[in-house]
Amino acid sequence: MRMLLAISLSAVLYSPAFAADPASGEQVFKVCAACHAVGPNAKNKLGPELNGIAGRTWGAVAGFNYSSDLAEGKASGKVWDEATLDKYLENPKAVAPKGKMPYAGLKDAAKRGDLIAYLKQFDATGNKK
Numbered sequence: 001m002r003m004l005l006a007i008s009l010s011a012v013l014y015s016p017a018f019a020a021d022p023a024s025g026e027q028v029f030k031v032c033a034a035c036h037a038v039g040p041n042a043k044n045k046l047g048p049e050l051n052g053i054a055g056r057t058w059g060a061v062a063g064f065n066y067s068s069d070l071a072e073g074k075a076s077g078k079v080w081d082e083a084t085l086d087k088y089l090e091n092p093k094a095v096a097p098k099g100k101m102p103y104a105g106l107k108d109a110a111k112r113g114d115l116i117a118y119l120k121q122f123d124a125t126g127n128k129k
Contacts, residue, residue, distance in 0.1 A: 025114035053119050086116065
């Protein structure tokens with residue numbers, strides 16, 4: 001029983017979520033920066049600015065024309081929590097089939113964790129927390 005508990009605990013402690021590296025996530029974000037921005041002067045581009053994305057309601061950035069499924073998510077109160085962000089980054093069309101984001105997804109779970117850690121640093125105004 002103790003061995004099973006030790007194995008389970010070690011799996012949790014060494015999962016990508018616990019080892020996420022915002023500095024590595026900043027490097028991953030360079031691909032995203034073609035369409036998205038973060039920081040104090042972030043503006044909508046082809047995609048919405050991502051300041052405060054973690055914990056934000058779907059489709060909430062003013063002035064951005066969202067797809068119908070993201071707009072419906074906003075109406076139903078869906079929020080970009082870490083699990084949803086992870087699923088979306090892995091395969092955007094699985095979460096938002098009508099979404100406009102022309103990105104196939106990031107298959108590497110560690111890189112997704114790093115990217116989410118990087119994005120979580122920015123509050124809604126683009127300042128690092």
